[in-house]
Amino acid sequence: MNRVFKALADPSRRRILQLLREGPLSAGDIARHFDLAKPTLSGHFAVLREADLVDQERQGTTIYYRLNLSVLEEALSGLMDSLGIGQGDGAVRDIQLAKPGK
């Protein structure tokens, strides 16, 4: 979960996730959207993979990345829960707090 938030901290990586939302893309396809060198992108892919936010699948000589929504959802709703943010029905409800008495 820490890895997920670390991965989300970089705008380029968030952008990659956005691009993947519409469907799997190859590393090269993604690279075309950025101004970064391919090795740099490759590093970003590694971070996303380690956070389990994307899956990799080789197809011949090209590698496709696919968004792994469930991990992201889990991390976000985990955070939201831990902070008591709304989010519909999955929220934290019964937390009784000892209000710190000044």
Added chain:
Amino acid sequence: MNRVFKALADPSRRRILQLLREGPLSAGDIARHFDLAKPTLSGHFAVLREADLVDQERQGTTIYYRLNLSVLEEALSGLMDSLGIGQGDGAVRDIQLAKPGK
């Protein structure tokens, strides 16, 4: 928004936000929960403040921090929107993936 995710990338800072969920706390109160030196915590507060995730209020010699939920909610739901994650009542609905044929 970038600042928000950067701020969320550190576990100590997420923990601080969690603590603040119960209500405002002074810097010292928060420090008591951590094993870090106070100047280090102070740095974390600064990051959270710059991300607008907390508000600061001086009261005499002590400074109270208060969680600013709305900014956090906005950032999270902004991300979720941009990725098509459910968030309202439900789930992702209309994303069809061209599965790369294995």
Added chain:
DNA sequence: TGGCTATTTCGGTTATTTGCTAAATACCGA
């Protein structure tokens, strides 16, 4: 095998982050 394309790994540079101690600032109360 040799060449082509796609992607990653290697090695290095620079910037950012995290943590520390010591010192400065701010406020309060006697």
Added chain:
DNA sequence: TCGGTATTTAGCAAATAACCGAAATAGCCA
């Protein structure tokens, strides 16, 4: 004004992150 408590600023070291070009790897096809 002096002393004490609360917090931040300053200065620094170490670790991590982001980026690059060059070279290596992997698969494909003639």
